[in-house]
Amino acid sequence: MTVPVSWYLLLAAALFAIGVIGALTRRSGIAIFLSIELMLNAANLTLAAYSRLLGDRAGQMVVFFALAVAAAEAAVGLALFINIFRLRRTIDVNRLNLMRW
Amino acid sequence: MRPLDLLWLIPALPFAGAAVNGLLLRNRHKPLVTAIGVGAPGLSLVLALAALWDYVANLRPQPFEQFLYAWTTGSLAIDVAFRVDPLSAVMLFVVTFVGFWIHVYSVGYMGHDPGYRRFFAYMNLFMGAMLLLVLGNNLLVMFVGWEGVGLCSYLLIGYYFEEAFPPFAGKKAFVVNRIGDFAFLLGIFTLFSEYGTLHFGQLTERILADPGAAQRPFLLGLSLAGFTALCFFIGATGKSAQIPLFVWLPDAMAGPTPVSALIHAATMVTAGVYMVVRTNVLYQMAPEISTLVAVIGAATAIVAATIGLAQNDIKKVLAYSTVSQLGYMFLAAGVGAYVAAIFHLATHAFFKACLFLGSGSVIHAMGGEQDMRKMGGLKKQLPATYRTFWISTLAIAGIPPLAGFFSKDEILAGTFAHPGALYRVLWVVGLLTAGLTACYMFRAVYLTFEGKFRGSHEQAHHLHESPRVMTVPLVVLATGAVVAGWIGIPKGVWETFGAHDRNLLHHFLAPVVAEVHGAGAEHGMSHLVEWLLMAASVAIALAGIGIARSQWKRRGLEADAAFAARTPVVQRLLENKYWVDEIYDRLVVRPLAALARGCWKIVDTLIIDGGLHVGAFVTELTGDLGRFTTTGNVRQYALYFLGGVVLLFWWMVL
Numbered sequence: 152m153t154v155p156v157s158w159y160l161l162l163a164a165a166l167f168a169i170g171v172i173g174a175l176t177r178r179s180g181i182a183i184f185l186s187i188e189l190m191l192n193a194a195n196l197t198l199a200a201y202s203r204l205l206g207d208r209a210g211q212m213v214v215f216f217a218l219a220v221a222a223a224e225a226a227v228g229l230a231l232f233i234n235i236f237r238l239r240r241t242i243d244v245n246r247l248n249l250m251r252w
Numbered sequence: 253m254r255p256l257d258l259l260w261l262i263p264a265l266p267f268a269g270a271a272v273n274g275l276l277l278r279n280r281h282k283p284l285v286t287a288i289g290v291g292a293p294g295l296s297l298v299l300a301l302a303a304l305w306d307y308v309a310n311l312r313p314q315p316f317e318q319f320l321y322a323w324t325t326g327s328l329a330i331d332v333a334f335r336v337d338p339l340s341a342v343m344l345f346v347v348t349f350v351g352f353w354i355h356v357y358s359v360g361y362m363g364h365d366p367g368y369r370r371f372f373a374y375m376n377l378f379m380g381a382m383l384l385l386v387l388g389n390n391l392l393v394m395f396v397g398w399e400g401v402g403l404c405s406y407l408l409i410g411y412y413f414e415e416a417f418p419p420f421a422g423k424k425a426f427v428v429n430r431i432g433d434f435a436f437l438l439g440i441f442t443l444f445s446e447y448g449t450l451h452f453g454q455l456t457e458r459i460l461a462d463p464g465a466a467q468r469p470f471l472l473g474l475s476l477a478g479f480t481a482l483c484f485f486i487g488a489t490g491k492s493a494q495i496p497l498f499v500w501l502p503d504a505m506a507g508p509t510p511v512s513a514l515i516h517a518a519t520m521v522t523a524g525v526y527m528v529v530r531t532n533v534l535y536q537m538a539p540e541i542s543t544l545v546a547v548i549g550a551a552t553a554i555v556a557a558t559i560g561l562a563q564n565d566i567k568k569v570l571a572y573s574t575v576s577q578l579g580y581m582f583l584a585a586g587v588g589a590y591v592a593a594i595f596h597l598a599t600h601a602f603f604k605a606c607l608f609l610g611s612g613s614v615i616h617a618m619g620g621e622q623d624m625r626k627m628g629g630l631k632k633q634l635p636a637t638y639r640t641f642w643i644s645t646l647a648i649a650g651i652p653p654l655a656g657f658f659s660k661d662e663i664l665a666g667t668f669a670h671p672g673a674l675y676r677v678l679w680v681v682g683l684l685t686a687g688l689t690a691c692y693m694f695r696a697v698y699l700t701f702e703g704k705f706r707g708s709h710e711q712a713h714h715l716h717e718s719p720r721v722m723t724v725p726l727v728v729l730a731t732g733a734v735v736a737g738w739i740g741i742p743k744g745v746w747e748t749f750g751a752h753d754r755n756l757l758h759h760f761l762a763p764v765v766a767e768v769h770g771a772g773a774e775h776g777m778s779h780l781v782e783w784l785l786m787a788a789s790v791a792i793a794l795a796g797i798g799i800a801r802s803q804w805k806r807r808g809l810e811a812d813a814a815f816a817a818r819t820p821v822v823q824r825l826l827e828n829k830y831w832v833d834e835i836y837d838r839l840v841v842r843p844l845a846a847l848a849r850g851c852w853k854i855v856d857t858l859i860i861d862g863g864l865h866v867g868a869f870v871t872e873l874t875g876d877l878g879r880f881t882t883t884g885n886v887r888q889y890a891l892y893f894l895g896g897v898v899l900l901f902w903w904m905v906l
Contacts, residue, residue: 244887248883
């Protein structure tokens with residue numbers, strides 16, 4: 152039997168919701184970062200699922216691109232946080248509030 | 253090539269001289285500045301004489317037109333073109349001749365002035381503009397010249413710009429003139445919209461072709477001709493210093509004396525008279541405006557003459573005398589004696605230029621002093637100046653056979669001959685003015701040249717006759733003041749002696765002032781009346797001279813003091829020029845200044861600036877409120893972001 156597409160979509164929605172809640176509630180920069188990755192992967196999952204449903208490989212191709220971009224972004228993001236940590240000895244985003252009025 | 257083909261060079265040369273002197277040369281090139289500054293008007297004079305000879309010998313009375321280029325085309329077609337007809341021929345001669353000799357005189361008078369080059373640049377510019385005004389064959393070219401001379405007048409009145417008063421006087425002249433210019437422009441617009449042309453010849457033709465159209469009601473209860481004539485006359489009152497716009501001319505004496513002679517006596521101020529005579533068709537069709545012109549002219553003549561009686565500044569006396577004589581010219585134009593107006597314009601140019609230059613010579617000798625109370629007895633030290641000044645004074649007083657007599661007599665005869673009781677009153681006013689003129693002019697002569705010297709020791713030591721370069725123009729102009737009147741010896745005189753009528757000017761100008769209604773231009777007076785009128789004007793002139801002689805020749809300033817003691821009210825009234833400046837200040841200048849201040853304080857500062865300030869305040873407030881959302885907390889931003897996504901999703905899907 153095949154897994155109905157709605158399951159994939161529900162899983163993706165759940166992943167996305169977890170990501171959103173994590174991004175909004177966690178204080179650690181790394182944790183927020185992970186949550187964002189979670190949301191990204193929820194989107195990837197949706198793309199792959201629809202690709203399968205519609206029999207069009209283009210969706211899967213987009214997923215690959217998205218993964219590559221996410222990897223690059225993760226590298227940049229981690230580098231940023233390492234530097235912030237070196238400067239401020241913390242990556243608590245509540246205390247990283249220089250960019251304001 | 254005939255001389256008339258070089259007509260365009262006559263105004264072009266002074267313009268070129270002004271450009272070279274004003275833009276290319278430096279102050280150290282003084283001999284070259286002199287050569288160009290005097291040479292350009294000199295060449296213009298030669299060319300003008302050649303062109304006039306050519307015109308009179310070959311073309312008269314047909315107008316000669318020289319087309320230069322089409323300024324605009326289409327429905328608003330205006331050419332830059334010149335016209336020589338009898339009227340502009342007379343003006344051309346007067347302007348170039350008197351102008352050239354005043355330039356020569358300036359070489360001596362302005363010789364030590366640091367602004368020598370600038371002075372000649374302005375003077376040449378003036379000559380160019382004046383010639384443009386005189387030669388232009390349509391109203392717009394004339395208007396360009398009209399504004400040009402106004403600009404030069406402003407520049408030259410304010411020539412001594414380091415001092416406080418001259419720039420103010422220049423500004424006053426300019427502003428007062430603008431009031432008139434505005435009306436002049438309105439007149440030009442009206443004529444163009446009604447007749448589709450500004451060309452003098454075509455305009456006259458089209459107006460005469462349909463006199464009914466010109467006399468139909470148009471605006472302000474006036475006919476079309478009346479309205480435009482009124483507009484032009486208001487323009488003329490500005491330029492030619494008539495009531496109510498005469499107040500700038502006495503102040504214009506702040507400029508150097510040759511300027512007063514050239515611009516504010518001989519040429520520019522007569523432009524208004526020229527303009528009225530140029531458009532005489534309109535005035536002939538609007539008798540009510542002609543009457544106004546005559547009344548204003550006569551009123552100006554007598555008001556200015558009375559003020560002149562009580563002035564102590566020699567140039568002020570001459571300035572009021574100029575205003576008064578211009579009044580005569582308008583009186584002539586108003587009674588339809590256009591030839592007499594131009595005749596008086598020409599003779600006045602000679603004797604008044606000579607008088608001004610003579611006063612300049614006196615001022616030069618006195619080291620800049622203009623107050624006659626400090627002069628006296630100068631005839632010993634300045635014999636040439638004294639003689640020429642005296643001759644010109646006789647001319648302006650109207651003693652035969654000098655120039656002023658013939659022209660003034662013709663004006664008075666024209667006024668007397670005009671039907672209507674009002675004109676008899678005007679004639680009496682004119683006659684009284686003639687007496688006053690003789691009186692105040694001889695007062696000036698006696699205070700300046702007779703009696704004892706009243707200046708300081710240094711001044712007495714400094715006294716000297718002016719150099720040749722200044723006295724020669726004086727002699728030339730004084731000669732003009734003697735002979736200029738002979739071109740217009742009245743017909744009656746010739747006929748009394750059984751001679752052929754040789755009133756040259758009348759015959760020459762006749763084609764320009766053709767009568768509209770067909771009534772003869774000749775006033776139908778018997779020779780006896782004509783002779784009696786002449787006798788009356790000579791008698792009153794002699795009376796004026798006699799009074800001046802009995803009062804001021806021996807007693808000098810005591811006579812003034814006695815006059816002041818006897819009639820203190822009149823004395824104060826005259827000395828303060830009827831408080832006209834003060835009245836205008838109260839009635840016009842201050843309300844306007846208050847209005848301007850109101851516009852500044854209320855419209856500009858309060859409404860415009862205030863509106864901007866409110867706008868800026870609202871923007872600032874919004875920003876102030878908005879910036880509190882920018883907390884720097886990344887998770888808060890993420891929440892906004894999420895809210896945005898949800899809203900977008902909601903909007904797109906549902």
